[in-house]
Amino acid sequence: MKRYSALELIRQGLGGHRGWDRVWRKPEPKPSYDAVIIGGGGHGLATAYYLAKLHGMTNIAVVEKGWIGGGNSGRNTTIIRSNYLFDESAAIYNHALNLWKGLGQELNFNIMMSHRGVLNLAHDEGEMRQLKRRVEANRLNGVDSEWLDAKEVKNFCPSINISGDIRYPVLGGTLQRSGGVNRHDGVVWGYARAADALGVDILQQTEVTGILTEAGEVTGIETTRGTIRTPKVASVTAGHTSVMANMLDIRLPVESHPLQALVSEPIKPILNCVVMSNAVHVYCSQSDKGELVIGAGIDAQLSYTQRGNLDIIEHQMASLMELFPIFSRLRMMRQWGGIVDVCPDASPIISKTPVKGFYVNGGWGTGGWKATPGSGHVFADLIAKDEPNRIAAPFAIDRFTTGALVAEHGAAAVAH
Amino acid sequence: MFVIDCPNCGPRDQSEFTYAGEAHIARPTETENMTDAEWAEFVFMRTNTKGLFAERWWHATGCRKFFNMLRNTATDEIHAVYRIGETPPKVTANLPATPAGEASIGSGNDAVKIMTRDEEAAS
């Protein structure tokens, strides 16, 4: 693998850019692999990379029904943070955050990781209490997080309207300075290139049509490019997790919903951090190209259509006007939708299943992107050892039987 | 936004309705004797069908009645509405060609949106 560097760019520039290597091979599927990962998104490719790099499993394949990074990896708003309430969540998301920090260098691929800070705003008493609880839990868990009052919020992000006149005034917020955004395609491509260099076969345009078992154990998969034998199949198909599991008659506690996002036309920098607000429903940052990247809500109904409704966007824009009235004259340039599978406790599933050799990673809801390296790292460990490590263990499916949920969404319960 | 044909009020904009999840999941009656796993199956586990799916909606602003609907979740085509307690009618739908794949028309998957030769020949 030819290493990327500024020097190499200059050398190639002088030579007309004719000497670059292919980023990844286009292999034919082998008849068998030691493990097959279904899903060529960020999580799947990260899983493959860590399996090959840390566990020496290089005879493996990533099977992708379309093009890599074409699912939720290519459709999210790339917000990175780890300020989760519960110890279990903080552990995995912070594990991911730590991996993000050196990832570009490790992969020799610029993922444009920008630790520009993530603000979570509070608009009422309940949210203040919630967010303060979270800040303190984060601090004690070693997660960087701090509380800002409304004026400090304004200082950190001058574009925000903190006037008391609005319907839900900003009362304060939390700031995770190490949070930020990155370049989603870069992450996918960086992992793919690095995994490929370690020998992983990336099989694009290869759709899984069945999972083969014998005596309750996985023996292979059927694909649109033929049968592949393997003792380990790992589904990392967020959005389609149930579709994969249903092939083995495994029902999961997830529902798939469209989640929309949009970008504005590019404008000169005006928003230099990430702003999130639950009550007013705004998730916004500005890309390095100048577009405002805005996350919208999920449609209430189950759907796999990868598109959502206009009213979600309309309400989203009205909400944006509450916090950023100066964005009113800018224009929405492009809207799109992804499919997120949501668990009842708003925490993911990283788990073995009743079928030996079949592993599931999914149910990330609206927040899977930020976990990408951590998710891949611990999932690889689970696949290699057939046992979850300390970080992955709380996210096993059996928590829905025992009741030991990691109820991050409980944080949103409001009533008095 | 969908237009949902409420069995009582007629076609109305989706904004009047509340989605209420998978249909035909009856609440168990003998809960005491169930295992934790059986109970979890009722409370949490869902089929999350890609394709023809029976679901419940609530006409929140109108008649406040729950009803069932058959919808293709791969395409968002609504095939039927029917009342609570009724069995789902038989319908034909554009079902996904492969388990994870897409319906033969009106793909939601961005990778497939040009007519196939077969489709061209048929049209």
Added chain:
Amino acid sequence: MNATLTAPVRRSPLAHRSAVSAPDDLLHLSERAFDAKIVLRGLPEVLAPAVGKVTGLAMPEATRSTANETHRLLWQSPDEFLLLGPVDGELELMAALTAELDGQHVQIVNVTDYHTTLVLSGPKARETLMTLSTLDLHPRGFALDQVAGTTFGHALGWLVQTRDDEAEGGPSFEILVRWSHADYLFCELTHGARAFGMPEARPVSGEKMEI
């Protein structure tokens, strides 16, 4: 009775608003408060004799209303109806219906104070409603005596057309809106009718929110 009390004052949610009109009689918006309003829950065949006897009204078909000089009965669902009657007449109406329906599987609830009635009339009434409602409000889609429970922006309400489009002054609509949404809806309707010269009502504000 406690002699120290002042006489009870009945205030509507829009007591602070006066009726507004757009020039050239294009549009009128006003509140009609204190109509008696009774929710009747039960099957229509169970309710029909009592309703007929007390009000003289027949049970309405689905999505319709029936009306006479004094009462109007709105269909709300197959087993739910909203009866409107004379101002301040709710207790008498409750009593009469309760007596007639005694022992039946019905529910009779006084919701006189739950809703107020906004009256929107004039040739531009439909267009004004279309700024807030997703209903098909073309005369072909919504006609005299028709009823719909729906949203108007973020407010919930029951819409009924009470005067025909051909009548003098154009169509008239009534919206039954809950107390706490009444001011929002009043303001949104005047806001939506700006283009017709309607003077705009601004939402009441002035709340202080601080820590």
Added chain:
Amino acid sequence: MSQPYRVPGRGLINRDRSVSFTFDGREIAGYEGDTIASALLANGEIMVGRSFKYHRPRGIVGAGSDDPAAMVQIGSDPASTDPNVMVTTREIHAGLEARSQNCWPSLKYDVGVLNDVFMRFFPAGFYYKTFMGSDRFRWLNWMTFEPFIRRAAGLGKAPTRPDPDSYESVNRHCDVLVIGAGPAGLAAAANAARSGARVILVEEGDRLGGSLNATDPDGTTIGGKAPADWIVAQTAKLAEHPEVTVLTRTTAFGYYAMNFVGLIERVKDHLPEHRRDRRQPRQRVWRVRAKQVVLATGAIERPLVFNENDRPGIMLAGAVRTFLHRHGVLAGKRVLIFTNNDSAWQTAFDIRAAGGEVAGIVDLRRELSETMALRALKAGIAVHPRTAIVGTHGRHRIDSAFVSSLDDDGNVRGSRSRIECDLIAVSGGWNPNVALFAQSRGKLKWDAELASFRPGLSWQQERSAGACNGTMELQEVLAEGSKAGLEAARAADFTVRAVKQPEVETDAVQSLNLVPVWQVPSGLPREKTKAFVDLQDDVKASDLQLATEEGYDSVEHTKRYTTQGMGTDQGKISNVNAFGIMAEARGITVPEVGTTTFRQPYRPVTIGALGGQHVGPHFMPRRGTPMHAWHLEQKAIFEPVGDWLRARAYPKPGESFHDAVQREAKAARTTAGMLDATTLGKIDIRGKDARTFLNRVYTNAWLKLAPGRCRYGLMLGEDGMVSDDGVTACIADDHFHMTTTTGGAASVLQKLEDYLQTEWPDLDVWLTTVTEQWAVAAVCGPKAEEIVASVVDGIDLDPEEFPFMTWQDGTAGGIPVRVFRVSFTGETSYEINIPATYGRWLWEELIAAGKPHGLTPYGTEAMHLLRAEKGFIIVGQETDGTVTPGDLRMDWAVAKKKGDFIGKRSLSRSDTARDDRKQLVGLLTIDGDHVPMEGAQIIGTAEEPAPPVPMLGHVTSAYFSPNLGRSIAMAMVRRGGQRMGETVWIARLGDKPVPAKIVHYDFLGDAVGESA
């Protein structure tokens, strides 16, 4: 006002009305009916801005919303300035101020041009290959470089002050929505209208007619009429039908599910300030639900991709015609035509007919039609078949082109010759504008003759007609439009008969005979060829080829790696060329490459317009109680609780919020306090099975509650977690009055209806919400009885007669009231329910009656404090969706023997049955003056160790209690119930943890005494 490029006698502008505006501070003259683009061109200005990446000069290329890069900043007012406005669509008016963007210090001398100089080092995707830090220089990473790179980002500048304009959205239903008012759309609308159907006709431009406005008026007649007259006649016909709505300056931006189409109408941007109707919004979103849609969106011309094809002065051939016929502007003095198809020849003929000079026709094709060649010969136009433009010259506008002939393989043969010209009119063919069709989920098919995609299989109730369907001849376009209009009306259940269509006579070139050439050869090596595909984001053919070679060969990967089609124009003119170049690079066909996704919106839509009128004061209803105005008069401080606004405290002048709360809470226990409790949810429950029903929805037993009595109940989800609570009163054996939390009112009602309708339809129970039927004043404290007695009649308030947890009916001033003897404070308390319209009156009567007794109104904050003193929970504060009744140590509220209830089975799961779960306790800080922070974490050590610190739980509520003279707190603590009397520590940022003692949470009980 010279306007040297204006052609006398041509154009549909109003020459009687001169309009001038400024561009970069210079005054530019034009006429009413001009766009910024046409006025600039009339004055010989063609360069408008700089490109995104290399800051290369960018000029006007198209004549409509397809133009890729000619954008300006409008206005300089910090509130109303408007970035990235396309000069080709913005009409001019007096006072308009336009500025070039993405250049500094000026359009002509821009330092950003350095990027251009080093272009060879900035190929597609170069960012991915550097700035990631190296082993030796870790700090040389993205965080170091990003701030500098960011500075160069973006095009125009956002306003820095709130938008002074307003927006609105409106809803419409129609039978037939016709999108595009060119010949096909007009024919469709007119035919659909005859049926009596409700028709909406949408036109993006300011006038109807579409391509007919860009047609030589002397060369074509329709039914014997000149095109302009035919348009007028059609418009008049439409006006005869009352059910037809015609919207101009309106773009259909999004085609969503079930024939829901979003339109954006630009209501007044085209008007000078003084003519803008203040009552009208700036823009209006039309949310149209159509039974049938006719797409008549025309075709978009695509340029040719050749070396140095991005200089200002290179324009689409069709745009040249549009400017000529629509605006009376001939954009060049000496125009060279460059094409691979017949249509661009028309541009040459039209220029000659208008008296302009044509430098020649450079045609890539070998075979040219004889009739066309003859026409060119007659017009004195030099034709260069089998020739390519291989380079251009000119700094801010081209001054010449270099051409070479091509050999049989399409390679450059022989030497370059120079043709002087100041405008190159270029055409690479026409792409049916299928954006909305694709958004509707229709499938495209490849049309080899057009070398482009056109509509294939429809998915929704729509049909395409005219150029957007690949039909280019006017007679056929009209026929297709008519047919579409008729079919749409019929499909919407209307009856209409076909009528004879007008005959078209035209000498316009209608043939295409296209030979696709995706990249014109330059005879130069790839790295020396600057052949641009996407003019906005500076994507060159070589970038697409490099991406393909590197393995980013899926169309989506190529797009993302190179940013092809990702600018504000979303690749309208460039995408098909890009697909062609990708196909060649991969050695496959264009349909095998496929397309990227046609996303909404078709054209960027103002964010404020999407928010519509539902912004600012109209964002969300402010739900207030009947006493709200009184609270406002008292200058109360409010808090939002869901949509409600509740009075949080009533500070007196000069009093702090904290002091007010302390005073209010003290009064409630020493004299009397009064709370507006109206917002609590209330449900009237009636039916013979009401008790059974309550027994199943609450955790405790309800079968024996006697009429006249009240009971507190907890409600769980099926997951066993506490979801709501409240007091329910038994009115009669079959009649109950339930209260819920304020926030839970709607969801509890939905849940109860759900169980009744779907799980237990056999139960005879009716539910009706009465939340807002009743205004509720809760009077509590030692003087409460006296105060209530002086207002309420018909109830003996003697505790013997009216004990705790009962209710009675009475009257106040003759108005029926219902009084509940329940308490959320621990004090004797009366919740007086009165019909809401009397709420304000009752409240004021109580205030007056209570005055001699020291009655103090208290807000929600004092309410929270008072209930905490008594150890009452608040669902949503003590609970967070993870808390069982056992966790709250409220097992007394769970009837284990009564049979099933919602959530019961979950309580015995292995994790929920654990005895080491977090449980609710009281906390007394050792330092009674210290009030812990709500949300603070509880740890087991006096010093805070290094993270991760094991956490035992958290503080859910904390107050300074004026009645106990010390702080109190409630907390969820692991195994809390078994730790009474133990000391734990409350962690604090930047300070030592605070020790506190675990006690029972009823602080008015024994807890405080125990700790003393």
